[in-house]
Amino acid sequence: MCNHHLMRRLFFSIGLLASLLLLVAPAWSAKPELQLRFLDIGPTAPNPPLTDRPTSFYALVVNAGTQTIKGPFTVTFELDGKAVKAWQFPIKHEIKDYKPGTQNTIPPGKSRLYQYVATLKAGKHTVRWHVNTAVKNEIKTTVEAQLSPDLVVTIWPTGDRVLAYKETEWNVEVKNAGGGKVAGPFVTLFSSVPSSRPVAPLVFPKGKYLAKDEAYIFKVSQLYNSLDTVTVSAVVDYYGDVTEVLPFGDDNNRAEQKYAPQYVDLEVSALEIKPAQLTTTEPIEVSCTIQNKGNMDAAKPFNVGILVKDASSGTISLIDTVEAAPLLAGTSAQLTKKIVLSRPGTYTVQVIADAAMIGLNPNVLGKQYSEPDEKNNSKEMQFTVSKTATTAPAPLPLPPDESPDQKVTSGCKPGKGIVKLYRIVSECSQGSTQPYTGIIPVIKNGSLKRLANTTTQWKINLVDSFNLKGIEGNARCEKYGGHCWDLVPKAFLKPGESWVNTALSSLNGGNGINACLEPLNNDAFPLEIEIEFEYECMQ
Incomplete structure (x- = not known):
């Protein structure tokens, strides 16, 4: 990276090698012993040689004996088989300028550094150093000059965005944009402001190489619990x-990026309840607006929970969980749902966007998004439901000569009726999706003799005189298939099955009965469902 760093390594290498020589010099040797050695950083600096700058070739002449070397001897450097430089020891100006026994000699364990500088072309080159003494000593090697490497660092988040209140995975890419390969190890430092945790130095492994245009990616994770601008480098x-x-080459070794954290912010507003006069006999329309005030799209569907709280009992019941479509940043959507409350009183309805509860679609999990403001995800409104006189059911078809108020004893033909079923609220159903329930009205001058489940995808529970508070202590909360029903069961019918009234008398003193439905699959519930019931005249 820097030439001064290279020189520090060079001087350290020379000093370390000389110190080791003093320690290992054989005590039994009585003669000078010259040795040629490469430095521990290699035969060249830089190593490997680069074609865009001069290369220095180094060799140490070491006195590995126990007596001082006074010379004379000649050190020769050969490059690609040709002698390009020779040094005499001692040289004339050393003999003249220095006293004998000082700089013009090599004491035991000491060394003399020799350097040759040349600019190489790309390719392999042979290097040879030798000393002409009584015993010839030489060292040689082959070096390969290459184009210079160029390290470039780039940072980006996985998914190309920083998420607020969630883990962000950073990609720190180190690429060799130069012509020559790079050998490890070398270190990359990563920093983030703000930061959730310190990051250790990222080390490119020793023994690995980055060839030309090759890249290596480090992975770093950070959690940002604010909307402050994130700066990474x-x-x-x-x-x-x-x-x-x-x-x-060093100018592109640093990278810095700034990101605004992305987030979804769902707000429920404009909650409205219709009609103006709310009764137990008509569906209640609940509508609201859901807006994404964040700077990121709510790209996945999310659940909207509708809950109702009974002011008198404090019971909270989950009326429905509606699957809302993805919502782009800055846009809004309208939500409308009809509910039925079978008991008069004061209630509070609450609508929760991105609710934690799971709806009918198992692929849409509860609580999809982490938001900066969770309080605006819900809105509630209080309302009162009054009781009205029960509307008499439409007359069922009877034989032409029969009076509606006269008990039929003969000549009666069977008939059919239609029941509309809605979602209801009961004390035992808190936290569960409500079943569909409807009442089969009293059949005058006849009896409900048989109820047939004519559907193909619904289960039917036939229950006696449905009462939300229980029937004289005999009512019980029964949870079946995820739905909590308050019932006294008379029959449980699968599609195609029938129930027969063997008593041939009016049920429950002529008050009528209820039928509860439960789906067999995860299909979305319609607003209301119609089923048929059959009756026969009493004989």
Whole structure:
């Protein structure tokens, strides 16, 4: 990365090698012993040689004996089989300028450094150093000059955005944009402001290489629990272990990016209840607006929960869980749902966007988004439901000569009726999706003799005189298939099955009965469902 860093390594290498020589010099040797050695950083600096700058070739002449070497001897450097430089020891100006026994000699364990500088072309080159003494000593090797590497660092978040209140995975890419390969190890430092945790230095492994145009990606995770701007930066080859292309190879070793955290912010507003006069006999329309005030799309469907609280008992019941479509940032959608309350009183309805409860679609999990403001996800409104006189059911078809008020004893033909079923609220159903329930009215001058489940996808529970508070202590809360029903069962019918009234008398003193339905699959519930019942005249 920097030439001064290379020189520090060079001087350290020379000093370390000389110190080791003093320790290991054989005590039994009585003669000078010259040795040629490469430095521990290699035969060249930079190593490997680069074609865009001069390469220095180094060799140490070491006195590995126990007596001082005074010379004379000649050190020769050969490049690609040709002698390009020779040094005499001692040289004339050393003999003249220095006293004998000082700089013009090599004491035991000491060494003399020799350097040759040349600019190489790309390719392999042979290097040979030798000393002409009584015993010839030489060292040689092959080096390969290459184009200079150029490390570039880039940072980006997975998914190309920073998520507020969720983990963000950062990609720190180190790429060799130069012509020559890069050998590890070298270090990349990553930092983030704000930061949820410190990040250790990212080390490109020793023994691995980055060839030309090859990249290596580190993964770093951070959690941002605010909407503050996030600034991330990275510096590759922080300690200057790589010699890069001239003249500006180090200029692209640093990268910095700023990101605004992305978030979804769902708000429920404009909650409205219709009609103006609410009764137990008509569906109640609940409508609201759901807006995404965040800067990120709510790209996945989410659940909207509708709950009703009875002011008198404090009971909270989940009326329905509606699947809302994805909502783009800055846009809104209208939601309308009809509910039925079978008991008069004061209630509070609450609508929750991105509700934690799971709806009928198992693929839409509860609570999809982490938001900066969870309080605006819900809105509630109080209302009162009054009781009205029960409207008499429409007369059922009877034989032409029969009076509606006269008990039929003969000649009666069977008939059919239609029941509309709605979702209801009961004390035992808190936290559950409500079943569909409807009442089969009293059949004058006859009896409900048989109820047939004519549907193909519904279960039917036939229950006696449905009462939300229980029937003289005999009512019980029974949870079946995820639905909580308050009932006294008379029959349980699968599709195609029938129930027969063997008593041939009016049920429950002529008050009529209820039928509860439950789906066999996860199909979405319609607003209301119609089923048929059959009756026969009493004989």
